[in-house]
Amino acid sequence: MTSNQPRHTIALDAMGGDVAPSEPVKGAVLAAREYGLRVLLVGDADAVHTELAKYDTTGLPLEVVPSEGVIVEGEHPVLAFRQKPSASVAVAAGLVKDGKADAFVTMGSTGAAMAVCVLTWGLFPGLNRPALGGNFIGLAPKTTIVDLGSQVDVKPAQLLNFATLGCSFAQHYLGVKEPRAGLLSVGSEAGKGNKQVQEAYALFEKSSLRFVGNVEAHEIFTDKADVIACDGFVGNVLLKYTEGLGLALEAYLTEALGPDSPVIEGLSGLASAAEQGGGPLFGVNGLVIIGHGRSKAENIAHSIFTASDIAAAGLIDAMRNDLSSALETVSAQVEN
Amino acid sequence: MTSNQPRHTIALDAMGGDVAPSEPVKGAVLAAREYGLRVLLVGDADAVHTELAKYDTTGLPLEVVPSEGVIVEGEHPVLAFRQKPSASVAVAAGLVKDGKADAFVTMGSTGAAMAVCVLTWGLFPGLNRPALGGNFIGLAPKTTIVDLGSQVDVKPAQLLNFATLGCSFAQHYLGVKEPRAGLLSVGSEAGKGNKQVQEAYALFEKSSLRFVGNVEAHEIFTDKADVIACDGFVGNVLLKYTEGLGLALEAYLTEALGPDSPVIEGLSGLASAAEQGGGPLFGVNGLVIIGHGRSKAENIAHSIFTASDIAAAGLIDAMRNDLSSALETVSAQVEN
Numbered sequence: 001m002t003s004n005q006p007r008h009t010i011a012l013d014a015m016g017g018d019v020a021p022s023e024p025v026k027g028a029v030l031a032a033r034e035y036g037l038r039v040l041l042v043g044d045a046d047a048v049h050t051e052l053a054k055y056d057t058t059g060l061p062l063e064v065v066p067s068e069g070v071i072v073e074g075e076h077p078v079l080a081f082r083q084k085p086s087a088s089v090a091v092a093a094g095l096v097k098d099g100k101a102d103a104f105v106t107m108g109s110t111g112a113a114m115a116v117c118v119l120t121w122g123l124f125p126g127l128n129r130p131a132l133g134g135n136f137i138g139l140a141p142k143t144t145i146v147d148l149g150s151q152v153d154v155k156p157a158q159l160l161n162f163a164t165l166g167c168s169f170a171q172h173y174l175g176v177k178e179p180r181a182g183l184l185s186v187g188s189e190a191g192k193g194n195k196q197v198q199e200a201y202a203l204f205e206k207s208s209l210r211f212v213g214n215v216e217a218h219e220i221f222t223d224k225a226d227v228i229a230c231d232g233f234v235g236n237v238l239l240k241y242t243e244g245l246g247l248a249l250e251a252y253l254t255e256a257l258g259p260d261s262p263v264i265e266g267l268s269g270l271a272s273a274a275e276q277g278g279g280p281l282f283g284v285n286g287l288v289i290i291g292h293g294r295s296k297a298e299n300i301a302h303s304i305f306t307a308s309d310i311a312a313a314g315l316i317d318a319m320r321n322d323l324s325s326a327l328e329t330v331s332a333q334v335e336n
Numbered sequence: 337m338t339s340n341q342p343r344h345t346i347a348l349d350a351m352g353g354d355v356a357p358s359e360p361v362k363g364a365v366l367a368a369r370e371y372g373l374r375v376l377l378v379g380d381a382d383a384v385h386t387e388l389a390k391y392d393t394t395g396l397p398l399e400v401v402p403s404e405g406v407i408v409e410g411e412h413p414v415l416a417f418r419q420k421p422s423a424s425v426a427v428a429a430g431l432v433k434d435g436k437a438d439a440f441v442t443m444g445s446t447g448a449a450m451a452v453c454v455l456t457w458g459l460f461p462g463l464n465r466p467a468l469g470g471n472f473i474g475l476a477p478k479t480t481i482v483d484l485g486s487q488v489d490v491k492p493a494q495l496l497n498f499a500t501l502g503c504s505f506a507q508h509y510l511g512v513k514e515p516r517a518g519l520l521s522v523g524s525e526a527g528k529g530n531k532q533v534q535e536a537y538a539l540f541e542k543s544s545l546r547f548v549g550n551v552e553a554h555e556i557f558t559d560k561a562d563v564i565a566c567d568g569f570v571g572n573v574l575l576k577y578t579e580g581l582g583l584a585l586e587a588y589l590t591e592a593l594g595p596d597s598p599v600i601e602g603l604s605g606l607a608s609a610a611e612q613g614g615g616p617l618f619g620v621n622g623l624v625i626i627g628h629g630r631s632k633a634e635n636i637a638h639s640i641f642t643a644s645d646i647a648a649a650g651l652i653d654a655m656r657n658d659l660s661s662a663l664e665t666v667s668a669q670v671e672n
Contacts, residue, residue: 074525139584149522152530186485186572189410194488194569217573218580233530234570236522237553238577244554245581248475256599263592263599 007038007061008308011101012300014043014051015070015088016108018293024107025051027300032060035305040065040101042092067091070108073293077115089113093120096286103287103307107278107295113288114150114281121286124320126161126327132232132290133166134279136239140220144170144227145184146282149236156200159183159229160330161323163209165282166227168322173313174226182215182225184234189214196231208329278303280310283323287316343374343397344644347437348636350379350387351406351424352444354629360443361387363636368396371641376401376437378428403427406444409629413451425449429456432622439623439643443614443631449624450486450617457622460656462497462663468568468626469502470615472575476556480506480563481520482618485572492536495519495565496666497659499545501618502563504658509649510562518551518561520570525550532567544665614639616646619659623652 012028014021021043028039029052038061041048045066052062067088071080081090092104093116106113114130123130133146146162146169147154154162163181170179183200185193190201192214204211212225217238220228230238253264278291278299289307291299348364350357357379364375365388374397377384381402388398404422407413417426428440429452442449450466459466469482482498482505483490490498499517506515519536521529526537528550540547551561553574566574589600614627614635625643627635 137581139581139588152522184573186488186569186576194567197569217575217577218583220577221580221584230573231530233522233533234573237520237566237570238573239553240522241553241556241574241577242581244557245473245475245578247554248557249585252475253599263589 007036008102008311009038009040009100010304010307011040011042011065011092011095011104012304013088013092013104013106013108014041014048015067016106016293017291017295017300018107020107021047021051023295023297024300026055026297027295027304028062029055029057029060030297030301031304032057032062034301035308037061037304037308039063039304040092040095042067042088042095042104044068065091065095071112071116073109073111075109075112077109077111078119080112081116081119087112089116090120093117093286093288096288097121102311103289105278105289105291105300105303105307107291107293107300107303110149110290113290117281117284117286117288121284124283124285124323126323127283128158130281130283131162131165132235132279133162133169133282136279137220137242140223142170142174142176142226143220143223144174145220145235145238146227146229147232147235148239148279149232150281152231152233152236154196154231156196156203157330159196159200159231160203160207160209160326161283163204163227163229164207164323164326165319166229167209168319169280169282169315170226172315172318173310176226178210179226180212180224181209181227181229182212184228184230185214185216187214188216200229203330206330208326280315282319285316285320287311343372344438344647345374345376345436346640346643347376347378347401347428347431347440348640349424349428349440349442349444350377350384351403352442352629353627353631353636354443356443357383357387359631359633360636362391362633363631363640364398365391365393365396366633366637367640368393368398370637371644373397373640373644375399375640376428376431378403378424378431378440380404401427401431407448407452409445409447411445411448413445413447414455416448417452417455423448425452426456429453429622429624432624433457438647439625441614441625441627441636441639441643443627443629443636443639446485446626449626453617453620453622453624457620460619460621460659462659463619464494466617466619467498467501468571468615469498469505469618473556473578476559478506478510478512478562479556479559480510481556481571481574482563482565483568483571484575484615485568488567488569488572490532490567492532492539493666495532495536495567496539496543496545496662497619499540499563499565500543500659500662501655502565503545504655505616505618505651506562508651508654509646512562514546515562516548516560517545517563517565518548520564520566521550521552523550524552536565539666542666544662614642616651618655621652621656623647
């Protein structure tokens, strides 16, 4: 980090994740130490201080912001947010809204984070729900897939929104100059796919996207498109399949090569990038990185760094503008 | 092969596949030589004889059955079948219908094979279309997934049919005594998933299946269910994703370990079983194995062996009976 780069402040949901608050607190310490980032640890103050006391935090820009309660997986997110307005994830989103943090990071319930962000920050004009996007497979490191599980029943226009948000992400964050957008389908020709994809194809052709047509799933690995749109059911199935496959491969290779082979570590990252740090929520007026509940401290530190990196790129404003322009293009065509 | 086992006759579409007729002919020679199977090579007689002349086929139970034309990928299957009733795949299906072959194998167009089998043999009572099922990932070798691409827009009742056919396959062919059926979804609870899956869940609960609930995609690798039902869009995406991932992994490991590492060969089979031989079509009154267009002679020989193996298991009759019983159970409940 150079002195020219502003030091970002990232709020961390210290109560979110399978091993909270210990892993998040350790992750915050690592992020402050390695990346020089200011981290606001949001959680039960006693529990967080107890964890913090395990590390030498002298001089590190860490602060504890107290919260009450946690929204866990399985709760109805909107109801839980109303019942627990001081839950860690809600307080973290509030810090961003109030300008006290540039972004927040959570390894807690995805549903809770989505509901809280929508209700606290609001959606981009034209959207009904946010989308989850990003890269989850190290073997295709620059490919952005949207949606990864936010919207499981979608209309063709929503697929177009996913692609638009994904292209904005690819351009402004990943540095892809003219992102190529594709539609995940089961054949390369225009007529192939389910009804949803067939109808979306016509919409994509009329859009301002650089549309490369249908992308078959094996083409995720052949760089046919930078951004691939699919409904959240399919995206989430692919994400979790990749995760399961990565673990199964790791077990197989550990048996075949011994536990210390460098191939194993490299491969588990390649097969499942999802656990490396999580991805941003697309379509809300604020920046949140939602990571895997199983994330270790190193992954959490990396997510905090990613949050700072995305904030520096001004991604949220760029996305809102790109979506707005795209929606104008489509509606102009519908009128003509 | 023992003398107790009847020698099956398998028809082979010698014109189907990316490198036809050379790879199919070589595959037939291998199958006859290694497994003692009688193979009817269906194709352009001159071309097939030219290929056959490259091998010592003395004493091998190989016969050439002439056909005219090929139905290729991209043609409208039903129209093509009407225009080319003597195409290789059509003649092969006719041999099965006439009792001259126990099954047929093709590496040609999946759509063509499906159309030809439906029109020549007919569907099981209660079905609108056939389904593609089987195992495609060596890391989960006993897991049957249905549908892999035949029906991309499905109703909940069709998912139930997929699971029923898959359980029949698992029981009668894979030897799983009481197959556990699951629904592929994005969460384990009953309410999780898209509308299609949510409605199917209720139907599965009422069925005679041994239903284990929703299966998340990472649980494909943890033996939660023996049979997993999903629509053909999702199934085909997973199949092709696995294929692409297998190739990408192979390239990565070849770089990391050198091309001669035994790990690579083992792994490429584990990551993509689909190319090993292909799977049967479920729901038609006859047995066909549809393999990958890229299949090599060894894979084709293995498919021919699989066809014989499935024929010996009496799978088609068992499946028809199982589906019929299942449909009676469901309709009895609807009436009550």
